[in-house]
Amino acid sequence: MxxxxxxxxxxxxxxxxxxxxxxxxxxxxxxxxxxxxxxxxxxxxxxxxxxxxxxxxxxxxxxxxxxxxxxxxxxxxxxxxxxxxxxxxxxxxxxxxxxxxxxxxxxxxxxxxxxxxxxxxxxxxQGIPNRQRPVYLCLGRKVPQFFLAAVPPEECIAVEGPFHGAGRMRAAVDTLNKVFRLRDCSQKQVFRFAEQLQLFEVDYRPGCLRYEVGTCSGPCVAACTRAQYDEQVNAAQSFLDGFNDEPLVAIQDQIDVASANRQYELAGRAHRTLKAVSYVHRKLTMLASARNKYNFIYSVPGYDGCGTWYLIHCGEVAAVAAAPRDANDYKRMKPLLAQWSATLTSSIQRGHGPFPQTLSIVASWYRKQKDELGRTFAPEQAGHKYHRQSHVA
CATH class of the missing domain: 3.40.1440.10 (GIY-YIG endonuclease)
Structure with a gap:
């Protein structure tokens, strides 16, 4: 049995x-x-x-x-x-x-x-034909680098996704670390920055060839200060935020040089890399647009009377509350609405809240369901909107 x-x-x-x-x-x-x-x-x-x-x-x-x-x-x-x-x-x-x-x-x-x-x-x-396992593009760890994760660790500086296609995402990560001169070595590697004091003068040897060819800042051989490395990390984060197309420009330059020198095999590999990074950049741009555009309360009626108000902040679901059913419910909700209003008007917060994974859902939802934007409103409009928004399907 x-x-x-x-x-x-x-x-x-x-x-x-x-x-x-x-x-x-x-x-x-x-x-x-x-x-x-x-x-x-x-x-x-x-x-x-x-x-x-x-x-x-x-x-x-x-x-x-x-x-x-x-x-x-x-x-x-x-x-x-x-x-x-x-x-x-x-x-x-x-x-x-x-x-x-x-x-x-x-x-x-x-x-x-x-x-x-x-x-x-x-x-x-896994186990399903033609299904691509989703992965997240992460920037972080002790000495930050780009890496992929099915479930992003909490200590990341920034996370975006999900993305699909593990092969092209691995190619994209490899390229991004090189363009931004971030390390891609093992977590067991010992790192030494230039400002660290040493008792004796030591000539460290890099653990790989990337420093020698100029695609890594060399934090393993004290070739940069922590501040210099952090500048590269900040540039990498701006790419994740959808504001930096430096990797695309760098790869296109490689293609142009290789083609001019009739190195067609090299140009072909660079072109495949460009496709992978372009996919990432397109999605990051779409997510950045959602962060900029979607800041409001979204009222969703329930078939069973369980209407819900979602606070959408920088494109993410930041908080939820039961939609008020009457004037008394709305009165009790006013302090929460004041908090939500402060969240939406804050110039410091820019997303990456308690539910950052919802960004991709929100961006896709409003792209496919444009009429649903009619159910959105600012917290200060809640007094005029709550009755109609909460009860009309």
Missing amino acids: DALYDKQPEFGFGINPLNPHGSRPIEIVGARDRETLRNAIVQSCPRVPGVYGMLDRSGSLIYVGKSKSLRSRLLSYFAASNEDEKGGRIIENARAIQWETQPSDFAALLREQQLIRQFTPRWNV
Whole structure:
């Protein structure tokens, strides 16, 4: 007998930090065969927005998804036309399905992202044909450098993403470290800056050829001061912020020189690198635009009356609150609105708040759903907007 039926599995998705309405109910259905599992979904799954998770026979979460209509989406996995596709492959490995309704499609989108980051289900990141694993472009560590991470560490100076295509992202990271003359060596490497005092004069040898060819500042051989290295880090951060196209110019110069010297193989490699870095730059520019444009309250009605106000700051979801239902709710919310107004008008804060990963969702959401901008307003407009915005779908 499957382990799923030998013991009561633990299920549920846990706390949702972007849900101001309290925990949502979780439902789960399980069966040993596809037809029984499908019938259970027909009988109990609603046609509302939400997130769902596929569990294998041991009760482990193997896939997370979201939909505007949970019932329609889950039933699509059982369609005959889907047997050889991604959905068919997932459902073959599933022995139970759980779902959690959400008040809106936007809420479901945010919840799906949070769950994938929290649980990293194996079928969300591997084993699915043609799926590219998302990675984040990070700038940080003790002596900062560009690097990739599936889950960015907390000590990063800056993080942007997600990006897709591990191969081209590795090529982009390699180029960015060279253009900004940042190190790319092991974390075990000992670093020495020029201002560090030494008892004896020592001629250090670099750990690689990059310093010799001028693509690294040489923090391992005391070839630069910490301040000089930090200048390069600041330039690199401006690239992440979408304000610096230096890498594109440098690569194009390489292509022009190689072509002029009839070094066509070198020019071809540089052109492939240019494509990878151009992809990164395009997305960074798009995210920078979102940071500049999207600073407001976004009112999202809920199908079940659970309307939500999202504070969008520098393109990120910075805070959430239950939408006021009446004048008394609005009165109690006034101190929070004053805090939100101060956040939006601050000249110091520029994003990278508690939920920086939501930037890509917000940027994509308003690019595809331009009409939703009509549901946005400044905190000082809340008194005029709350009733209509909170109750009109």
